[in-house]
Amino acid sequence: MAWINKNWTMFGIVKGLIVTMKHIIRIGNRPTVTVQYPYQKMKVWPRFRGLHAVDENACIGCGICEVSCPNGTIQIVKYKTKWYPQVNIGMCLFCGLCVDACPMNAMKMTGNYELADYTRESLVYGPDRLLFNKEVKQ
Amino acid sequence: MWTGDIMFANAYELIVYILNFIGIYEPINNIFKMLGIEYVLRIIIVFVEIAILLVFALLTIMFLTWMERKVVAMVQARYGPMVTGPRGLLQPVMDGIKLIGKEDIIPAKADRWIFTLAPFLIFIPALLIFIPIPFGESLIISDLNVGLLYIIAISAVSPIAILLAGWASNNKYSLMGAIRAVAQDISYTIPLALSAIAIVLFTGSLSTVEIVSAQSETWFGFIPKWFIFLQPLGFLLFLIASIAEMGRIPFDFQESEQELVAGFFTEYSGMKFAMFFLAEYAHLFSVSAIVVTLFLGGWSFPFLTVLPAALVPIVSLGIFLIKTYAVIFFAMWLRDTVPRVRIDQLMNLGWKIMIPLALLNLLATGFLLTVGVF
Numbered sequence A: 001m002a003w004i005n006k007n008w009t010m011f012g013i014v015k016g017l018i019v020t021m022k023h024i025i026r027i028g029n030r031p032t033v034t035v036q037y038p039y040q041k042m043k044v045w046p047r048f049r050g051l052h053a054v055d056e057n058a059c060i061g062c063g064i065c066e067v068s069c070p071n072g073t074i075q076i077v078k079y080k081t082k083w084y085p086q087v088n089i090g091m092c093l094f095c096g097l098c099v100d101a102c103p104m105n106a107m108k109m110t111g112n113y114e115l116a117d118y119t120r121e122s123l124v125y126g127p128d129r130l131l132f133n134k135e136v137k138q
Numbered sequence B: 001m002w003t004g005d006i007m008f009a010n011a012y013e014l015i016v017y018i019l020n021f022i023g024i025y026e027p028i029n030n031i032f033k034m035l036g037i038e039y040v041l042r043i044i045i046v047f048v049e050i051a052i053l054l055v056f057a058l059l060t061i062m063f064l065t066w067m068e069r070k071v072v073a074m075v076q077a078r079y080g081p082m083v084t085g086p087r088g089l090l091q092p093v094m095d096g097i098k099l100i101g102k103e104d105i106i107p108a109k110a111d112r113w114i115f116t117l118a119p120f121l122i123f124i125p126a127l128l129i130f131i132p133i134p135f136g137e138s139l140i141i142s143d144l145n146v147g148l149l150y151i152i153a154i155s156a157v158s159p160i161a162i163l164l165a166g167w168a169s170n171n172k173y174s175l176m177g178a179i180r181a182v183a184q185d186i187s188y189t190i191p192l193a194l195s196a197i198a199i200v201l202f203t204g205s206l207s208t209v210e211i212v213s214a215q216s217e218t219w220f221g222f223i224p225k226w227f228i229f230l231q232p233l234g235f236l237l238f239l240i241a242s243i244a245e246m247g248r249i250p251f252d253f254q255e256s257e258q259e260l261v262a263g264f265f266t267e268y269s270g271m272k273f274a275m276f277f278l279a280e281y282a283h284l285f286s287v288s289a290i291v292v293t294l295f296l297g298g299w300s301f302p303f304l305t306v307l308p309a310a311l312v313p314i315v316s317l318g319i320f321l322i323k324t325y326a327v328i329f330f331a332m333w334l335r336d337t338v339p340r341v342r343i344d345q346l347m348n349l350g351w352k353i354m355i356p357l358a359l360l361n362l363l364a365t366g367f368l369l370t371v372g373v374f
Helices: A011-024 A064-068 A097-101 B011-022 B025-035 B038-075 B091-101 B112-128 B147-155 B158-168 B172-203 B208-214 B232-246 B270-295 B309-337 B343-371
Strands: A052-055 A074-079 A082-088 A107-109
Touching: A011 B038, A011 B309, A052 A082, A064 A074, A064 A097, A097 A107, B011 B025, B011 B038, B025 B038, B038 B091, B038 B270, B038 B309, B091 B270, B112 B147, B112 B158, B112 B270, B147 B172, B147 B208, B147 B270, B158 B172, B158 B270, B172 B208, B172 B232, B172 B270, B172 B343, B208 B270, B232 B270, B232 B309, B232 B343, B270 B309
Parallel strands: none
Antiparallel strands: A052 A107, A074 A082
């Protein structure tokens, strides 16, 4: 007869119904905080580690970033008579060690996080897609 | 002005009256009479009204899938579907297109014939329930004089279909879900039928139209004489039992996701899955319509007699839908609030609490009616 000692008045259900009704008709501070992603985007903070960018004028092609990368993501390739890093984003773990290692502060990370792509080849970001020129931009 | 009497026995007579009013019934009838096939015209009119009912029911079911997601989203401080159409209204259409395009998988060890039969067996009774429900004044397909018995009998077919689906899938989760669903349906049909019989004691008839017209009177001219005021305990029992029969969340043992993958339709995919899904919402709509018909006065409302007679069918349809959607909203609201009970709690509630209470309710109603209190 254990079941008969339980609280069969079920007042807890009514309490719960009141709570959910408060959510439905928005009593109190209950805003909808969902971000409608493809149409709305969340703000990216300045220290966010997204896709790399390389300063064309500052980079000396020393290869320290290539050595510092734990995954072997970065390769130094020739581009327009100078040597620049090429990043295979499919292997990158976005640790930021290459940015710390750069002696000329040429490498930095941007807020671009929409990096999904259709082929493995298109994940390899060569200097043509990574370089930016500080003088021209400012 | 509407006199308060029922104008037409069913929708067939209403359609014939409208055709007569436009003036095209006689010429069409004469053509069929010349050919000696008058019955063909009657069959065509019946087909048309059934087609209207089916389209209406399917559109409502699609709307309900959207409404369910929106209500859950409101409770959980989300938006719900927003992309397809205005506020995501076309989401059910897209879901339907997606499900039609999916591969129809039948497991290798499944009983193919029963596996294919089960979705139809659950979907067709879910639509057949709508036949004796009065959607409005004279908006009823067929006023059966055993309407309530018909409703209870048809809704008792679905456990068989669930058991067939669970057995034919040849999967332990499916079979477990089916066994649970059948046990639950059988235990909750009894309080459901007993609390419906208490209504029949008042009306003396199983016809749904007479049950509604018995509730169209008022006390003191403005309080409607709905059976919820005469039978509060019966209403509560009927509501709980019908939510349990639907298998919605406080009692959703047939598809308890954390224990059984999806219950009896684990192995179903594509259009067959869609039929189970649609049947679930058809059940929700039909059960809410039955609750409204039995306890909340159906399409009747106190001040309907001030309207002109031509408007009464449309206005009463609107009143019926408002009441039905209120009950549906309550079911969704309850679904978002309470967690699932345990299976032993379900059985305790059904057999030890609800059936004795339903019998007591029936006894008290019969006693008070015999004494002459009501």
